[in-house]
Amino acid sequence: MNIQNQYIRNLITKGDRIRGRALDQYRDIVIEKNPIKNAEGSALVKIGKTEVMVGVKLDIGEPFADTPDEGILIAGAEFSPIASPEFELGPPGENAIELARVVDRGIRESKCIDMKKLCIKKGEKVWMVNIDIQPLSHDGNLIDAAGIAAIVALMNARLPKLEDDKVVYGEKTDTTLPVNDIPIPVTVAKINGKLFVDPDLEEEDSIDARLTITTKSNGNVCALQKGRTGSFSFEEIEEAIKISVRKGKEIREIVKSLKT
Amino acid sequence: MNIQNQYIRNLITKGDRIRGRALDQYRDIVIEKNPIKNAEGSALVKIGKTEVMVGVKLDIGEPFADTPDEGILIAGAEFSPIASPEFELGPPGENAIELARVVDRGIRESKCIDMKKLCIKKGEKVWMVNIDIQPLSHDGNLIDAAGIAAIVALMNARLPKLEDDKVVYGEKTDTTLPVNDIPIPVTVAKINGKLFVDPDLEEEDSIDARLTITTKSNGNVCALQKGRTGSFSFEEIEEAIKISVRKGKEIREIVKSLKT
């Protein structure tokens, strides 16, 4: 732990943050819909200097044996060094895998996509929904940025054209994906018992632990993920859930306001 | 070669062993049948402090082009560090691969499984018999422990239920695998021209070479594998075969006595 980390920890302990934000304050959130023409749906989400691009690609595949009448959801993340000098080339490491799986679970467990509507021929052909997460700039809180970008990309995705049950790559129809909720992940960070949202990279390097709570429009929780090597008390978990429901609602409004 | 190795070599040269065993004496062999519920068949074999678990899993697959009416046998070994500080994470190394292939050949060449009975639909669907070897404690002579565990697991395996030619995972029938012989591998180790069986780990680290001889109930030899960087004379090979036939018979009796 270096001097800057210690400084940040002291500040937070007093309820202050390096860039003057309130503990429950996100950096500015900017969302761009469908910046990528070749993706069936895409979104660029900026939270302060953190930027994450998500592209949704659809293809036809065979369903899993235990869900023969449901589409398939697959989320993956590539941590290219373009986004951070800490990222290295090679297969996804544990942080990229965790990020993708937390985003995946938020989407999947919220049941915001009606997977049965993605069945083309039971037991044989279903839509495979690939959610590919590509951070462009890692300045902290990638999970929330990726989660928001994923749901916006899905909401704005249109199915490609089919001919003889084969995808005509590059041709989109007007049919959108059947998305009926907006799950939002809110990551609550902790330093010395103080909870705060949306850590930037310097803060993230200083925290004890984080708890990502994904909530739905009705306030239900659909995914939890604790990270890092600290711990939480029961009261802190309670408080974190409260914060995430509130901030999730705010972010959901931003997402909804885009949908025109 | 350290002092302990030299001590062991001197002892063996005189016909003695560190734990007082006779040269042709195995450590205690303890066999547990079907300890793993989810495996179609399984066995835990302990030889002294060496412990190897083997699980047999059955699935449906396509036959090889040159044997369209035969099932498929596949043996693999995972050398997890739980069994030894010398084992490392990662894909199987040459020792794990050799172990699995020696076990595989002993089973396969003995023809103890009637592979034609594992054909479901010629050229299309056959049973695939996966033999997965998981050492729990490596205190020497893994090959013999794994080979014994493999044949016991096979003898106690029951086919899973089929519905529409698909496996209903987790449901077993009363049909056993068609196993009609009990091949037993016996590894004969050599130090300074002295032959002995069942080296423990300290002995194994001190040997010149080893010869694994797998025999059948009728005394036939069905697999040979020399290992390590020493060599054998013709007379030593003759002697090793004699030992392996005799010890193989003893171990086979232990295996048979389980089958109730």
Added chain:
Amino acid sequence: MNIQNQYIRNLITKGDRIRGRALDQYRDIVIEKNPIKNAEGSALVKIGKTEVMVGVKLDIGEPFADTPDEGILIAGAEFSPIASPEFELGPPGENAIELARVVDRGIRESKCIDMKKLCIKKGEKVWMVNIDIQPLSHDGNLIDAAGIAAIVALMNARLPKLEDDKVVYGEKTDTTLPVNDIPIPVTVAKINGKLFVDPDLEEEDSIDARLTITTKSNGNVCALQKGRTGSFSFEEIEEAIKISVRKGKEIREIVKSLKT
């Protein structure tokens, strides 16, 4: 850059070469047809002390979706350490990949193989032509040796026997591959503005850049590939093309003279 490299560079700058060759002179080219019985076609090409074996193996596969009535061409190179102490075990590195892709493009773009004739059943079964490049001795200019060996192997390949649309491995028919041109790659190397062909290994270690130009019987260019970290001027490119057309013709005559 060591003293030998500097010596070579000084010589070339004066128009001379270490082994006394003219700038536009290849080392002796020796070609052996079909040395490998199990390959459908094969060739061993020696250019001085550089030796490259190429084997062509044919199999049945599914065509690509966008070319349902065309066979498939795949070139690969394995840089085994037998050919050079600089080669390492492991998956192909960038030099092996580049080599294979340059050879592949020369064949493919020349359209010397009528890929439509390799369709067995449209959209379902086509011939897959595997060109496997195995250098035996790397003494410079592997690209030209591999390219020549590839086209000779293809010209001498015979289709294997089919039964029920399956390959009978090891049985060849009298039907040859439909090859109708002889693309020849000529690599032009450059040191201090001097262009020369067929660098041996010591020369190759000393060059600024190289340009491989693959030409057809009618003098057309079907592939270009610049390599190494130097650059070319427009005039040098013009000159290199001229050289490659001329040398390509000479080498093509050698190849043609084999075809009896």
Added chain:
Amino acid sequence: MSNFKRADGRAADELRPVTMKVGVLKKADGSAMVSLGDTVAVAAVYGPRELYPKHLQNNERAILQCNYTMAPFSTKERVRPGPSRRSVEISKVTREALEPALFLEEFPRSTIDVYVVILQANAGTRTAGINAASLALADAGIPMRGLVTAIAAGKIEDTYVLDLTGDEEEITACDLPIAYIPREKKFTLIQMDGDIPPEDVKNIIKLAVKGCETLHEHQRKALLGKWSKEGS
């Protein structure tokens, strides 16, 4: 509360039969086997030992490395050997669940390596693995702030249900595993898949804590058993 009856006859807040043993693996510095019903995990610990290659060493503290693996025969459908995205994530959260209990700063330049293998799986493998790993750390004599315990809970119909089986996982409204240090009342792992109101989250966590306290007793007995045996 509903009339939901568990297929195995357990009470809603009852654990499956628990077995815990330490020192089960002969070659590890510490080891343990934990079974909860049909789920069986073994864990081995090596270390603290010097970390190689040296450039990975941390001069101020030990590194904790964890690896979670399922034996290929542990599940109904065979598991392909080798790491999967699931096993990489569980290895990560296992490490993060154990690390708060350790005094890593006492062992600079060292590594402590924890290996978990699931021999038999019927839900709750990550929590069984953490229980085993925590015992194995204690068995290896590594000083700890407290034992780490772990269990999952959920909600079926209107009933909060402790220690889900595989069949129950199919019908629960959520699957919420925790790791918990009873001595410190701290949560070191919290995950959840599901769709439930915040109030349920809290109640399910409380139920899981009860389970952890029971498991903690089992862990202490397993360690005492070892010690009394060693003393005898």
Added chain:
Amino acid sequence: MSNFKRADGRAADELRPVTMKVGVLKKADGSAMVSLGDTVAVAAVYGPRELYPKHLQNNERAILQCNYTMAPFSTKERVRPGPSRRSVEISKVTREALEPALFLEEFPRSTIDVYVVILQANAGTRTAGINAASLALADAGIPMRGLVTAIAAGKIEDTYVLDLTGDEEEITACDLPIAYIPREKKFTLIQMDGDIPPEDVKNIIKLAVKGCETLHEHQRKALLGKWSKEGS
């Protein structure tokens, strides 16, 4: 010359709309985004920085490392993540296209790392990547003999055509990408797939050089824009 009309209405020797920006990635030492029509490349540069592990260092010069990657969503049919033989080759020729412009001997024992990611692909991704990488190197303040520019050209019917689109690639007699340092009139990348007489090769290269000169102006403006902004 034939009457070949381009689907997008461009003249045969006209580039697609060009956008170039530097400093677009927050965490890199230098970065740039280049779009030519629907092809979008971003590049990040790190270094010169000390190379690890040390045994890879060259005592006389810096090492240049380049990596070209396509985002999985950048193409009509999804690209599988991870290196392919195509991306390995493009990474190699990208490095060889950039290296002649650099003074690597000034930074012994160092590495300069260039990462190109294609966000959207409609032909010409390797050349867009080289344009972006060259800008990113300049943005990182790395001294250069000159900016490297790159573009592909081809021949459709009897017309030489600059900056092919994906649809045009389907019908061109050849696809000939070059990289070119206008200040030095040097070609640092030359590739071609096709089947054309030598005379055409030369004419197509000349057309591509024209395109490079225009791109060079765009690059200079992008860098000036940055500098004037920094100065303001």
Added chain:
Amino acid sequence: MSNFKRADGRAADELRPVTMKVGVLKKADGSAMVSLGDTVAVAAVYGPRELYPKHLQNNERAILQCNYTMAPFSTKERVRPGPSRRSVEISKVTREALEPALFLEEFPRSTIDVYVVILQANAGTRTAGINAASLALADAGIPMRGLVTAIAAGKIEDTYVLDLTGDEEEITACDLPIAYIPREKKFTLIQMDGDIPPEDVKNIIKLAVKGCETLHEHQRKALLGKWSKEGS
């Protein structure tokens, strides 16, 4: 003995036509090519040379590393490039077959690297590879206790058969390859697949030893040929 006639007209105890050449690969420190009928193996040897990275060095002896590979076009059905479980095992037993013949203790901290490539396969590739590797070691001037020779034998109908072809492998009761140092009368590789009484094992080994003695003569001639050539 039965009236079994071999398809190629050989006597039961007769080798296929043997060709052996040393120094066939230009870039290796030692090399050899061995063909037995349609099976062709080449081997290259590098070393003894210092082993890197240094932490793999053994201060008391050289390390011997062996790698066996089949060229993709060497077999009737194409072999996928890259290591397989079969090739890893053969690499291991090849090393263990050669190492007893070497004085590794004379070259501490070094490595001797042996690479075998099968160019054409018609059974007996591991033994052809060992014969070639042994010659290549001698060609590299590495001191040896004796040349290592290798051959397989089997039993078809009631006949013991030396040097099986691929077709004969389909009908043999066993495939028993050995490696043997004639000068020391030592077996350094023994493997077998099959189902035969112990008496047959012994007789087949004896037949294989006869084959090895013949091969030994071929090896000596190949080396003499080289030396006389060098002396001329």
